Amino acid sequence: MELHDSELRVPSWNIEHNGRGRDGNMNNRPAVVPDANARAMAALAVAGSAGTYVGTAAVSLLGAARCLLLDSASYVISAWCASRISTVHAAQHSARSRTRMITSIREGMAHVPRDPLQRPLVLTMAYHAFPEGIVVTYFAYYLLTELDYGDIGLGWVLGAVGVGSLVGALVAGRMVRRLGPGMVLLVGFAAYPMCGMSLLLARPGHGWLIALVAASVVKAVAVTAAASTQRSLRRQLCPPHLQSRDVVFSGCTLRLTAFGIGRYRNVDLRGNDLSTVRGIPHLTRARIGPGQQHDPIQARVTELEITVEGD
Incomplete structure (x- = not known):
């Protein structure tokens, strides 16, 4: 999962693209990995x-x-796993204009x-x-x-x-x-x-x-x-302009995921639990589905450690 000029932090994942000056010196680029x-x-x-x-x-x-038979069976299993990948989001995005591959x-x-x-x-x-x-x-x-x-x-x-x-x-x-x-x-x-x-x-x-x-x-x-x-x-x-413009999260467990400063336009977060994510203010122009409006509020309250108490 890659977001250009952005940072995505998950408990064991950390993606950074910090747009340093293009001076031709690789050693002047911290966090390039x-x-x-x-x-x-x-x-x-x-x-x-x-x-x-x-x-x-x-x-x-x-x-x-006999191992050749096992190898053939592994391809069948791989094909079955690939068939389980959801294409709902891809179909929703296909109607939008895209640059031709060539x-x-x-x-x-x-x-x-x-x-x-x-x-x-x-x-x-x-x-x-x-x-x-x-x-x-x-x-x-x-x-x-x-x-x-x-x-x-x-x-x-x-x-x-x-x-x-x-x-x-x-x-x-x-x-x-x-x-x-x-x-x-x-x-x-x-x-x-x-x-x-x-x-x-x-x-x-x-x-x-x-x-x-x-x-x-x-x-x-x-x-x-x-x-x-x-x-x-x-x-x-x-x-x-040469990087992917859209990112789709489908069926992801985003528990404690932290979104850093970056560009999240058209990032598709529909169908995911957003109640525990971090960095909600950075998700400008991201896309969520009906019924998810309360998730960002809950996430922000938790992130700010706000305590909700009765009278």
């Missing part, structure tokens, strides 16, 4: 790591052929080459994606055939990447505050060749497997922190 971005990457890392270890166990117990893409591609920070960020990630794609393609094959680690060894290494990604997502904000976003990006890129040397030197055996697991964790920590940083930088540097 929204905690929400890092938390989302942490959730993905947990899911990926758990899936890797469970998949490794399943292959060992059931065999590869037009938006063309505007974004025209903007990036002119931006002094986004241009090198995008080019760097594009250059890096090519060799990284090659390594990812042959990584599992190399571990299974050349190093003969088997499916269990491969599972340990891939699971270690998930654990490192989780740690990297959790410490990304602290790294940026301590080192600055530019240094975090450099550390992430430096981790690839430094930790990748272990793969070139590795030989069959448990000792080298442990070394590969450790190197994978370290690399994943640095790379995830860098990935979170560059995504947050690109989001913050994006001008308001």
